[in-house]
Amino acid sequence: QSVLTQPPSVSAAPGQKVTISCSGSSSNIGNNYVSWYQQLPGTAPKLLIYENNKRPSGIPDRFSGSKSGTSATLGITGLQTGDEADYYCGTWDSSLSAPVFGGGTKLTVL
């Protein structure tokens, strides 16, 4: 059981937009920055978003992040088949004094 809750799967058609939610509490998302990671099949996770809504260099602006209260959202527009991957949210949990991850969301581009 992950500390952060994500939907197990989402799907959308190529070119469409999708959002992935990440729900936590005041001890984690509510008072700390959120990051997002993309894990393509058979590869290591890769940073997509940090400090709630910042993109590292090289990450297209089709990917966006937001946070409100104890929840965060990853948005992906102009979906491509190459976006099919597992997506994880992450943050710090002040009660656990540890980084925590969501359970992951599998994105299918139909």
Place this chain on the structure above:
Amino acid sequence: EVQLVQSGAEVKKPGESLKISCKGSGYSFTSYWIGWVRQMPGKGLEWMGIIYPGDSDTRYSPSFQGQVTISADKSISTAYLQWSSLKASDTAMYYCARLKGNIAGGWFDPWGQGTLVTVSS
């Protein structure tokens, strides 16, 4: 280019010991925390622990405290994850990742390519 390169896949028997490595390059290895993350087959990411190579300050997830040992040799820019007695349930992919920002609220970037550990009799 900032890079973390991990050691190769391992196949071990229950009860055996193992030490896997993660070599950093392209940045000041002693200035950033390095974390270890477990991913069991078909499952999500679990944070195991973290080390600051500059002074070897190490923190463990309660779930992994006493089960593994994290260390670093700053002279060769390498972090390690080791087991003294492997169990079948240790079968997983293990990733190292550099922590940027503060330890509370930072983010992991980049990640190593992963080391697959298989424990089977």
